[in-house]
Amino acid sequence: MAKKTVKPEVLGGFIDILPREAIAQNALFSMISEAYEAFGFVPLDTPSMERVEVLTGGDDDFDKSIFVAKIVRGAEDRGSSYDFGEGESFGLRFDLTVPLARAFSAHSNDLPRPFKRYQIGKVFRGERQQKGRFREFYQCDFDIVGSDSTMADVEVIQVMEGVMTKLGFTEFVIRFNSRNILNGLAEVLGCGERSNEVFRIIDKLDKIGLDGVVTELQRKPDNEWDESALALSEEQADKVKAFLAIKPGDNDRTMSELKDFFKGQAGVCQKGIAELAYMIETLRAIGVDESHWSLDLSVARGLGYYTGPVFETVLTDKPELGSVFSGGRFDGLTNRFIPDSNIPAVGASVGLSRLMVAMKEKGLLPEKDNVTDVLVTVFPSAGQELLSAKTAKAIRDNGFNVELYYGQDNSLRAQFSYAAKRGIPYAVVIGPDEAKEGKLQLKDMNARNQEVLTMAEAIAKLKGSLGK
Amino acid sequence: MAKKTVKPEVLGGFIDILPREAIAQNALFSMISEAYEAFGFVPLDTPSMERVEVLTGGDDDFDKSIFVAKIVRGAEDRGSSYDFGEGESFGLRFDLTVPLARAFSAHSNDLPRPFKRYQIGKVFRGERQQKGRFREFYQCDFDIVGSDSTMADVEVIQVMEGVMTKLGFTEFVIRFNSRNILNGLAEVLGCGERSNEVFRIIDKLDKIGLDGVVTELQRKPDNEWDESALALSEEQADKVKAFLAIKPGDNDRTMSELKDFFKGQAGVCQKGIAELAYMIETLRAIGVDESHWSLDLSVARGLGYYTGPVFETVLTDKPELGSVFSGGRFDGLTNRFIPDSNIPAVGASVGLSRLMVAMKEKGLLPEKDNVTDVLVTVFPSAGQELLSAKTAKAIRDNGFNVELYYGQDNSLRAQFSYAAKRGIPYAVVIGPDEAKEGKLQLKDMNARNQEVLTMAEAIAKLKGSLGK
Numbered sequence: 051m052a053k054k055t056v057k058p059e060v061l062g063g064f065i066d067i068l069p070r071e072a073i074a075q076n077a078l079f080s081m082i083s084e085a086y087e088a089f090g091f092v093p094l095d096t097p098s099m100e101r102v103e104v105l106t107g108g109d110d111d112f113d114k115s116i117f118v119a120k121i122v123r124g125a126e127d128r129g130s131s132y133d134f135g136e137g138e139s140f141g142l143r144f145d146l147t148v149p150l151a152r153a154f155s156a157h158s159n160d161l162p163r164p165f166k167r168y169q170i171g172k173v174f175r176g177e178r179q180q181k182g183r184f185r186e187f188y189q190c191d192f193d194i195v196g197s198d199s200t201m202a203d204v205e206v207i208q209v210m211e212g213v214m215t216k217l218g219f220t221e222f223v224i225r226f227n228s229r230n231i232l233n234g235l236a237e238v239l240g241c242g243e244r245s246n247e248v249f250r251i252i253d254k255l256d257k258i259g260l261d262g263v264v265t266e267l268q269r270k271p272d273n274e275w276d277e278s279a280l281a282l283s284e285e286q287a288d289k290v291k292a293f294l295a296i297k298p299g300d301n302d303r304t305m306s307e308l309k310d311f312f313k314g315q316a317g318v319c320q321k322g323i324a325e326l327a328y329m330i331e332t333l334r335a336i337g338v339d340e341s342h343w344s345l346d347l348s349v350a351r352g353l354g355y356y357t358g359p360v361f362e363t364v365l366t367d368k369p370e371l372g373s374v375f376s377g378g379r380f381d382g383l384t385n386r387f388i389p390d391s392n393i394p395a396v397g398a399s400v401g402l403s404r405l406m407v408a409m410k411e412k413g414l415l416p417e418k419d420n421v422t423d424v425l426v427t428v429f430p431s432a433g434q435e436l437l438s439a440k441t442a443k444a445i446r447d448n449g450f451n452v453e454l455y456y457g458q459d460n461s462l463r464a465q466f467s468y469a470a471k472r473g474i475p476y477a478v479v480i481g482p483d484e485a486k487e488g489k490l491q492l493k494d495m496n497a498r499n500q501e502v503l504t505m506a507e508a509i510a511k512l513k514g515s516l517g518k
Numbered sequence: 519m520a521k522k523t524v525k526p527e528v529l530g531g532f533i534d535i536l537p538r539e540a541i542a543q544n545a546l547f548s549m550i551s552e553a554y555e556a557f558g559f560v561p562l563d564t565p566s567m568e569r570v571e572v573l574t575g576g577d578d579d580f581d582k583s584i585f586v587a588k589i590v591r592g593a594e595d596r597g598s599s600y601d602f603g604e605g606e607s608f609g610l611r612f613d614l615t616v617p618l619a620r621a622f623s624a625h626s627n628d629l630p631r632p633f634k635r636y637q638i639g640k641v642f643r644g645e646r647q648q649k650g651r652f653r654e655f656y657q658c659d660f661d662i663v664g665s666d667s668t669m670a671d672v673e674v675i676q677v678m679e680g681v682m683t684k685l686g687f688t689e690f691v692i693r694f695n696s697r698n699i700l701n702g703l704a705e706v707l708g709c710g711e712r713s714n715e716v717f718r719i720i721d722k723l724d725k726i727g728l729d730g731v732v733t734e735l736q737r738k739p740d741n742e743w744d745e746s747a748l749a750l751s752e753e754q755a756d757k758v759k760a761f762l763a764i765k766p767g768d769n770d771r772t773m774s775e776l777k778d779f780f781k782g783q784a785g786v787c788q789k790g791i792a793e794l795a796y797m798i799e800t801l802r803a804i805g806v807d808e809s810h811w812s813l814d815l816s817v818a819r820g821l822g823y824y825t826g827p828v829f830e831t832v833l834t835d836k837p838e839l840g841s842v843f844s845g846g847r848f849d850g851l852t853n854r855f856i857p858d859s860n861i862p863a864v865g866a867s868v869g870l871s872r873l874m875v876a877m878k879e880k881g882l883l884p885e886k887d888n889v890t891d892v893l894v895t896v897f898p899s900a901g902q903e904l905l906s907a908k909t910a911k912a913i914r915d916n917g918f919n920v921e922l923y924y925g926q927d928n929s930l931r932a933q934f935s936y937a938a939k940r941g942i943p944y945a946v947v948i949g950p951d952e953a954k955e956g957k958l959q960l961k962d963m964n965a966r967n968q969e970v971l972t973m974a975e976a977i978a979k980l981k982g983s984l985g986k
Contacts, residue, residue: 054576058623058855060565061608066621067563068628069635076551076561083544088914090890090921093544095535097528097654098566098640102590108522112592119587119610121644122570124580140529142587153534155526160536162887162940164925167537172566176589186565199924201903208911335904336911387526419630422558435669436803443676443804446556453558456667457632472630 063177063185074406074415078217079170079190082400085213086168086192089205094167096149098174102139104152107386115176117142117185142174146191146399147383154195155387163196193397195383200325202396203359203379204332210363210375210398211342217405218414221367222374225298225346228326228359229378232350234312234319235293239286247280252294253350256372260294298346301330305345325359357381361398368408374401422474423450423516427465429481441480441490441505448509449518469495476512531645531653542874542883546685547638547658550868553681554636554660557673562635564617566642570607572620575854583644585610585653610642614659614867615851622663623855631664661865663851668793670864671827671847672800678831678843678866679810685873686882689835690842693766693814696794696827697846700818702780702787703761707754715748720762721818724840728762766814769798773813793827825849829866836876842869890942891918891984895933897949909948909958909973916977917986937963944980 060066067075083093099119106112119140143149146169154165170190177183192209194202207224214222232252236245251266258266264287271279282290296307305327312319326345333343351360358379365371377398384393409415426442428435439454446452453474455465462479469477479491484502492508493500494515503511512518528534535543551561567587574580587608611617614637622633638658645651660677662670675692682690700720704713719734726734732755739747750758764775773795780787794813801811819828826847833839845866852861877883894910896903907922914920921942923933930947937945947959952970960976961968962983971979980986 055857056569056571056576056854058572058620058852059569060620060624061567061569061606064565064567066565066625068621068625069560069562072561072563075563087889087919090888090893090919092537092888093540094537095540095543097532097534098642099529099532099654101524101527101529103524104526106592108524115589115591117587117608118590119585119608121583122586123583123644124574138529140585140587152526152528153536156528157534157536162936166921174566176591186567197924197926201907201922201924204907205922205924332904332907336907338911384526386524389523420558420560421555425558436800439669439672439800439804443806451556451558453634454669454673456665456669456673458665468630 062179063183065184070417070419073418073421077416078406078409081216082190082213083168083170085216086209088212089166089209091166091168091192094150094153094169095171096153096169098142098172099140100143100149100152102141105141105144105148114144116144117174117176144175145173146171146189150193150195151383152387154393155384164202165195167195168192188402190400190402191397193395195395196393198381198394200328201332204329206377206396206398207329207333207343207361208336208338210361211338213400214363214375217409218412219365222342222363222365224343224361224363225349226329226343226359226361227345227347227349228322229356230318230322230325230358231308231347234315234317234322237317237319238289238315239282241280244280247278249350252348255294255348260291263294264291294348296347298344301340301345304347305330308347329359351376351378355380359396365408371404371408374405374408376401418473420472420474421451422453422472423512424452424476424478425465425469425474426452426454426478426480427462428455428460429479430460430462434481437480437485441478444505445478445509450512450516475516478508530647531651533652538885538887541886541889545884546874546877549684550658550681551636551638553684554677556680557634557677559634559636559660562618562621562637563639564621564637566610566640567608568611568617568620570609573609573612573616582612584612585642585644612643613641614639614657618661618663619851620855622861623852632670633663635663636660656870658868658870659865661863663863664861666849666862668796669800672797674845674864674866675797675801675811675829676804676806678829679806681868682831682843685877686880687833690810690831690833692811692829692831693817694797694811694827694829695813695815695817696790697824698786698790698793698826699776699815702783702785702790705785705787706757706783707750709748712748715746717818720816723762723816728759731762732759762816764815766812769808769813772815773798776815797827819844819846823848827864833876839872839876842872842876844869886941888940888942889919890921890940891980892920892944892946893933893937893942894920894922894946894948895930896923896928897947898928898930902949905948905953909946912973913946913977918980918984943984946976
């Protein structure tokens, strides 16, 4: 076999998640799963690859960059690679929503309605190389498919609140609005057909301020192909100003100002008002802490596909991170697969990387390189390792994570240093003297003291100290 | 946007893991992780894609089929797809061992020695379409990198035993042997250079029997290019027969027959004998149940890269499944990346799909479509849903997984049927009468009876019944 030396490098845009990070990530995933399951959401696991047509929706205007794979046999022989037809165009998923829609469409007879599922998995984006942009990352979604009840929208807010609380956050607010309100505004402005452009600009409020929003709404086309310019009149711009002057804070006041704004106006805005009023009433009746949610008319969410309530979550002591948990209602989820099925759906997705940044700063995630409770050292004279191995098993059988030392340097000093460096809280020494008395030495690595104890005493001490 | 209807199909060789299966899979993964962590193994998470050269090792003879991806922008425009140079040849990993070797080589200064890691993740194989062959599946590996101590080999057996026991198996045996013994046999046969061919044939013993093995070892080349034929002589074949006549069962007898077989023979076989003798002595000293492990000289494991002890796990009541947990020592793990580094490594990988088949048959995995403890129904008259939503929150806040009903058909009959179909053990009814008295009706869906209880009484009953 002709072999050469290969550089041990990852691809650009990909990362190794080393144990310290992976331990924190596992803890995060398990807290999020528990919070989802508390509301009866069940896991679904779909393939990493889908037919390319499933990902693009057969949409000629599809403009995302995706990974498309083919099967290659052997190392270099790209010429003899299997080619794939339309049925075998392997595309790596770029989110978990399209796979949900595909799987729900395929298995709708076997799934309950509403179908409440969560999924934690890796997604792939064909981003151009850029600092801080990853081509593979985790998403963590939950969705309710098949219910158009506003109670489902309320539940999404409850689940988001449940997750944030479970993760240990106290200073956060889930801001919500409804696309029906924004569509009503577009109607008032007389530009209903271009409502998505209006939302896209309003969504920038946090970044460019009210003046910036107004300037952009009034911008005239640069040339005849400039379709993004809305060129709103002074009068139209004033209406947007009046709308955005309705500030969040006191939900009753916001609601009353909203009703005033749309007074005498029929149609979709009244649907939005009824929706939001019901959500506020229900959140209060259920007793969801009102400091954790807020009606906020500036919430638009950029994505075109939302059709009802939209949600985002801001850390009030770290607003600069932007939304850490966002979602909304998107009725029509499965229309790509089952035309005119108009299945209602509502859900949200955790912004994992932002959340992890915040949790690390607040000390809400474990910061440790190992999961070991006790290192059992091996006394550095011949034949002692059997005694140590037996002792390790006995402690492990009591429910602790126990490592037996078998590194190259077997001096006791090296063994203690191994435990200290890895942050292992306890070390056990068992030499011929201790063995003769049926005892062991338990060393508290943090307090830097040791006691000679029987096994039963050691287990009791570990249980008390480590809370197992 | 021009859109068309897309078939909601998965790609051939890929599957949706629906909730019933995903709940079982999550339970399995969490038990396996806990069993690995009990020995101090820590999680590592590497990218799904690696540089193609990393996967093939720059080996011209590399003959696996792998997925190679490129980035495509837009739906159809394959012409304008970004091309990738050698540095950006995205290859989907086909196992978790190559990524471990790559990651350990890249981060060796930041990782302890020994480095004990586990990884659970999806791997991708460019298999030709074939029933029961998947192109994406999970692997679940653990490895000890950087220790050549036989104590590490013993620990691998202990971990395997720990996992199998944690999963609820009692009827299993971890069979082990050493490549040093098989290399010794190849030396005795005088075909040391072709030892891998010898092992490959011996590995078929379970399938083709002793006669089949002997026939294949004696097979003469069909033509001048037939390199796999060993054409052993009668005398050589007799030696293999004598070797394979050493049966497993009583470890002391097997060991003594093994010593006799190699009597007077120096070299690698004596290293193997010392290794195996130490493993047996240590497993006994530690107290690992001897019905769960066995020295078995027929264990060869097909793969060429093992260099010391090899392990496989057979369910004694289902031997037809083959090995459900296999591994071995493969010193030289990182040589592809760091020439002559000769880092020792030993580990094993769970055969997940076989294991799941066995666990399902034995009832060792949850078989349920949901994780919900209680369904709170909504009394079908106006305005009752707020009371139900509040009740659901109160029960959930006590640590239970609680669903509020908001399906389309809101008759109580439909709501109970929803609970029954999904296997939810308890339903709560709270109507105006119960509310007035500050009580609720708790219905046991299995026993088909109900009681009117206070919230405190209901919580106490649920805690007792569901063990939370």
